[in-house]
Amino acid sequence: MADILNPRQLIQLAQSLTRFQMAITDFEIRQYAALNDAQKMELEETLTVLATAAGRLYAYSVQLAFEEAEEQLLQIRAAAEGLNKFLKTARKIQEVLDIVESVASLADAIISHDLEGITMGIDQVIQMVGNN
Amino acid sequence: MKKLLFASMVFLGSCKSTDMINRFAKSAANATAEIGSATFHFEDLYKLYNPETLKYYSSDTLALRPSPLKPQKDVMGPAGPISEKEFLLPRSNEYKKADSLVEIINQTLVNYFSLLESVSDKKLLAYNARDLIQALSGIQQNEISGFSLSEEKINAVKGILNTILNEPIKWYRYKTLIRTMQKADSVISRIIFTYSFILDTALTGEIEQAKQNYYSFGYAPIYNHAQNSVEKFYVNQLYDQVDLSLLNEKIKMHKSVLALQTIRKGHSQLAFGKQDSDFKETEAMIARDIILVNGLISEIIQLIK
Numbered sequence: 001m002a003d004i005l006n007p008r009q010l011i012q013l014a015q016s017l018t019r020f021q022m023a024i025t026d027f028e029i030r031q032y033a034a035l036n037d038a039q040k041m042e043l044e045e046t047l048t049v050l051a052t053a054a055g056r057l058y059a060y061s062v063q064l065a066f067e068e069a070e071e072q073l074l075q076i077r078a079a080a081e082g083l084n085k086f087l088k089t090a091r092k093i094q095e096v097l098d099i100v101e102s103v104a105s106l107a108d109a110i111i112s113h114d115l116e117g118i119t120m121g122i123d124q125v126i127q128m129v130g131n132n
Numbered sequence: 133m134k135k136l137l138f139a140s141m142v143f144l145g146s147c148k149s150t151d152m153i154n155r156f157a158k159s160a161a162n163a164t165a166e167i168g169s170a171t172f173h174f175e176d177l178y179k180l181y182n183p184e185t186l187k188y189y190s191s192d193t194l195a196l197r198p199s200p201l202k203p204q205k206d207v208m209g210p211a212g213p214i215s216e217k218e219f220l221l222p223r224s225n226e227y228k229k230a231d232s233l234v235e236i237i238n239q240t241l242v243n244y245f246s247l248l249e250s251v252s253d254k255k256l257l258a259y260n261a262r263d264l265i266q267a268l269s270g271i272q273q274n275e276i277s278g279f280s281l282s283e284e285k286i287n288a289v290k291g292i293l294n295t296i297l298n299e300p301i302k303w304y305r306y307k308t309l310i311r312t313m314q315k316a317d318s319v320i321s322r323i324i325f326t327y328s329f330i331l332d333t334a335l336t337g338e339i340e341q342a343k344q345n346y347y348s349f350g351y352a353p354i355y356n357h358a359q360n361s362v363e364k365f366y367v368n369q370l371y372d373q374v375d376l377s378l379l380n381e382k383i384k385m386h387k388s389v390l391a392l393q394t395i396r397k398g399h400s401q402l403a404f405g406k407q408d409s410d411f412k413e414t415e416a417m418i419a420r421d422i423i424l425v426n427g428l429i430s431e432i433i434q435l436i437k
Binding site: 007018021025029032048056062066069080082084087091093094 | 174183240256316338341344348
């Protein structure tokens with residue numbers, strides 16, 4: 001048997017406690033009239049301990065499951081970081097493509113002797129180069 | 133030779149669209165975020181169904197019939213009096229920790245799929261040769277009389293330029309995305325397995341425990357004190373309502389797990405180049421699961437109202 005329970009074994013244990021709690025409650029309901037106050041108190045305390053322990057075991061199993069997947073979580077974060085870097089590079093490439101488009105537009109304005117277009121085109125190119 | 137190179141470029145580009153990756157990533161990011169916000173948390177269950185809270189409320193219900201189990205409002209702790217709130221919610225740290233770990237898993241997946249969506253967005257990298265072609269026609273009209281291009285030819289040049297500049301970028305991006313997805317596929321699979329285990333086993337177990345707690349500390353004490361069949365009927369009716377709302381939570385949890393399995397399958401199919409029809413099925417399944425989860429939430433809201 002392993003030294004430490006794995007998350008699935010912990011869940012099985014918690015489920016057993018839950019079932020045990022149900023059986024005791026069934027017994028309490030059926031035998032309520034025959035039980036004295038001290039017995040009722042004892043049953044209540046037992047049920048409380050069982051319920052608290054089972055509830056905590058379910059929550060603890062998350063910690064164990066998380067520990068088992070921690071390495072993979074770090075790997076996926078590294079993958080996400082790689083995508084993020086690529087996204088930044090792609091945005092820079094897009095900025096260059098935008099500059100090419102603007103320069104072409106400026107050339108068009110120059111050829112057509114469109115003074116307003118030339119001014120706008122120059123502003124646009126300066127702004128884009130400045131952003132880089 | 134040039135024609136062949138161009139044709140192969142167009143062919144590669146048209147085959148390797150990132151559209152499907154984008155649609156999948158968008159659905160997966162939305163579904164995962166939905167699962168994170170719509171499913172019950174450990175602490176929610178603990179606050180509502182821990183034994184002390186239930187004992188307190190059941191003994192309050194039985195106020196006219198004093199019970200020896202009713203907790204006192206002013207409880208003395210080792211460091212002085214404990215407030216009523218502290219008394220009702222003793223030691224919820226393990227539940228908070230479980231929730232924060234689940235949140236880390238959920239956010240890691242949402243972040244990965246959101247980035248996948250951003251990188252595969254076709255608007256991210258696109259070149260439009262419209263301005264360049266306009267400049268070319270300007271040259272044709274104003275400067276070089278011998279440089280004559282028909283409208284048809286201008287459009288053809290525009291298409292060629294767009295293709296030549298866009299397709300290699302598309303191809304490069306597609307390769308990067310596929311490489312990342314292939315590398316991450318087994319890891320995604322493992323994380324989704326862990327997330328599914330938590331939802332379908334640990335959280336569902338906690339819901340079952342909540343139901344049991346209500347049975348032991350809410351239902352049983354009141355039922356045991358019920359003096360006639362009308363009172364017993366009322367107590368049973370209350371129990372059925374709690375049972376139904378917790379059952380809905382369990383169904384929601386199970387549906388969330390199915391959605392996660394669909395996402396895992398879809399990621400794998402896209403990473404290793406399976407057929408489109410398979411992905412369409414995956415996409416439809418994700419959509420169906422989101423609708424189901426939303427439907428369940430609406431039902432629960434109706435029940436609360």
